[in-house]
Amino acid sequence: MTRQGNNCFRDNPTPSPSPFVAKGEGKHDMKIIIIGGGIAGTACAEELRKLSSEVEIAIVSEEHTPLYSRILLPFYLKGKVERERVFLKDENWYAENNIEWLPGLRVEKIDHKNSFVELTDGRELPFDKLVIAGGRDTRALPEDLRGVAYLWMLDDADHLLQLISEQPRPCAVGVYGGGLIACEFINIFQNFNFEITVAFRGPGFWSRVLDKESSELINRHLIKNNIKVLPEAKFISLQGEKELSGVETDKENFACKILGVGIGLEPDISWLQDSGLNVGKGIKVNEKMKTNLPNIFAIGDTAEVFDVHSGHQRIMGTWTAAQFQGRIAAQNILGQEEVFDQVTSSTMNILGLDVIFLGDTDREWADEVKVEGSLEEGGVVQIFYKKQKAIGATLINRNSERARLLAEIKG
Structure with missing residues (x-):
């Protein structure tokens, strides 16, 4: 099983015929294909159907399940949410909204000159508009044993x-990584x-973003909660047969019987090398979700979006951003000129310690980073500036500053 984007790539079931036909032969005016059935792609499809009952919509999704919430996975694991409540759509929703759902399939090729995509089962689907709403791959360790765990998909x-x-209890477990997923573990x-x-x-x-005092504040909080912390520890190998x-x-x-691995995510874009799309860390799009190719949009975790607040092309990487991007792409596909101008926000709690990221926190892009608070005060804020304008912030145990900094970034 090969991990791809939001999903696991599995052997495809016997393909069913598609109602999509060559241009000019269908009863609808526009045929729209969405690659990816996660929150970005589904939000796009939902908005399209809300705005038009006439367009044809197909979602090609590598996963075999309807849309579910990644945000709820930790709650499901802790027994606070039943598994069925993790799902945001059921299989009937697609048919009820006249959206063709093609689960367990992957797009292998985009032919933008002839306006069709080729699927893993050999079918070619024509399009008038194409939306790429793929996901990200989890970075994996170079070796594997039973007991190694990742946390990105429902599987x-x-x-x-x-x-x-x-x-058994007690039991020793480990976490390797220093980001959001590691915190969830x-x-x-x-x-x-x-x-x-x-x-x-x-x-x-978050050593590439946080300053020394912010990092130390988190480390001390973990130690206070009886967690052993090993900073600057490079992985060598797994132990066990x-x-x-x-x-x-x-x-x-x-020693550990389970190792939760959270060493980052990478956009699933390797298959786009010969597509003609402008690709950097992700698929480069403007603030309207448009790529460099006509009639092709990109949204969600694979989109490297122009941030109107920082003037920087970047992957937003949040659930809410993906949802809004999907809606904006749908509106612009149907002739509107909407702009993605959301200040991204990511909030997590590590055993009672609030950690918040606002906007663009790329140290290499910022001209200046100002620090408020200190380790001794029990809270640290970093404010990132570009050309004397606030473009992002990090808040460690300073949740009360969020509204002020959000307003400053919005300008």
Whole structure:
């Protein structure tokens, strides 16, 4: 099973015939294909149908399940939400809204000159407008054993829950990584009263964004909550024969029966190399979600969007941003001229410590970063500036400053 974007790429079921036909032969005026069935793609389809009952819409999705909420996966793992409540749509929703849903399939090729896409089952679907709403791949360790877990898809959550159910108490577990997913693993493992060791390559969490005091504030909070922290620990190998028993790093080894891996995500764009699209870290689009090719839009985790607040092309990477981008793409496909001007916001809580990211926090893009608060005060704020204008901020245990900084970034 190969991990691709939002999904696992599996053997395709026997394909069903598609009602999509060559241009000019259908009863609808416009044929729109959406690649990706996550929140961005589904929001786009939903908005299109809301605005028009005439356009033909097809969603090509690698996953075999209807849309579900990634945000709810940690709650499902902690037993606070039933599995069925993770789903935001059911299979009937697509038919009820006259949206063709093609699950378990991948687009292998885009022919923009002749306006068609080629699917893994050999079919070619013509389009008038194309929306690329793919996802991101989880970065994986170079080796694998039973006990290694990731957390990006519903299948990942099911696998992790199975591993957790098999463990005795007390049980030693590990987390490798220093970002959002690593934080989710910590919260989940703490919920089950596991003995946790956290290791990461940098000096602290989000080491490319946070300053030394912000990082140290998080590290101390973890230690205060009886978590062993191993900063600047490079992964060497897994220990165990068939099942995980521990992890070797260049700093020290630690025992664990489960290792939650959160070492980053990468946009699924390798298949677009010969597409003619302008690709950087993601598919480059303007603030209207338009690519460099006519009639092709990109949204969500694979879109490198022009940020109107910072003047910077970047991947937004949040659930809310993906949802809004989907709606804006739909509106512009149907002739409007809407702009994505949202200030992105990502909020998480690590065992009671609030961590917030607002806007553009790329240190290389910013001209200046100002710091408010301190480790001794128990809260730190970083404000990122470009040409003397605030473009982003990080807040560690300073939630009360969020509204002020959001307004400053919006200008």
